[in-house]
Amino acid sequence: MTQSPPPVRRGRGRRPADEVRREVLRAAGELLLAEGMAGFTVEKVAALAGASRVTLHKWWPSRGALALEGYFSVVGPTLAFPDTGDIAADLTTQVRAFVRLMRDTPAGRVVPELIGQAQTDPELSAVYRERYSAPRRALAVEALERARERGQLRADVDPEVVVDQLWGACYHRLLIPDQPLTEEFAEALVANLLTGIARPRPAGSRR
């Protein structure tokens, strides 16, 4: 230890580690959304959060890991899974919120760039999956499993496949914008998947 005074911590004294961690993640997520990966540096996050670069390097193994975990943290409240007990309503609410996030905020520009870059950057691809897409997928699967346990989904449905048919369908329109990403689209995704698109056979018909 030296005799120099401790760094000024914005007048708040020494913050508990979990508070620093939360503030760093928020700063990281906001910086990613503001500047994309091109303008994202550990130094800027440290300055924004009033934390030390050494701490950040200790907690996150790479710039990408910090950026993606920060993004996961800032979009979490927007993308929360409601649990009213009505799976159709809850899925519609959540998928509409996801569509609005992609359509109306910088996430709709930053996320396609990240996924695009990940196609030729194995390290970014691994970090994207580890710190963002896999944990988000796990939250969706949990919500679907709760609905299945309540008897609202068929017992033989694989929730992992459902994730691709709801959020994956949205990513498809985001990445290959042949058709628009709208709230009506979100509603149609849930309605199609829950009730099926085949015309019901008349009672008593053989086929």
Next chain:
Amino acid sequence: MTQSPPPVRRGRGRRPADEVRREVLRAAGELLLAEGMAGFTVEKVAALAGASRVTLHKWWPSRGALALEGYFSVVGPTLAFPDTGDIAADLTTQVRAFVRLMRDTPAGRVVPELIGQAQTDPELSAVYRERYSAPRRALAVEALERARERGQLRADVDPEVVVDQLWGACYHRLLIPDQPLTEEFAEALVANLLTGIARPRPAGSRR
């Protein structure tokens, strides 16, 4: 015109324009699959097809347009839509073929790179949609509309949404490989969407 002899045309004399066009497209598609966009040049395609660069530049406005139209042309037979009259069987056959193309051939490496690069390259994005994804989408929509006209799909189903819930779901696993792209996945996509994932209510139940 000079007095030099005409270029050797592989002993076949002057070919009709539509034959040249077909051979150029095949050469372009095969070159793209072999080398990706990084190794794709109009010069190489011209040499492979025994055609002139001038002709190629006249017919295709850009290197990207030639590559994508060539790719559309070479995968066409593999990705044809069978029409046996049974939409469930036909969709399953087609989506499984798509999964095998992405899993077992160089397309599974080249296509994600193209989509990835398109996220930050507006010209490639436009060409990808114009020469590949929009025409492929149109073929799928036609197949779904035929099934709807036969009364196999509900009259209020939007085929454009179905495209995202079948092929879009596959692209999602291709681009963000949290879960594997398998033939079982292809089958589950079609089964989920046709019959729905909600548990049917017992007859006479109020909810």
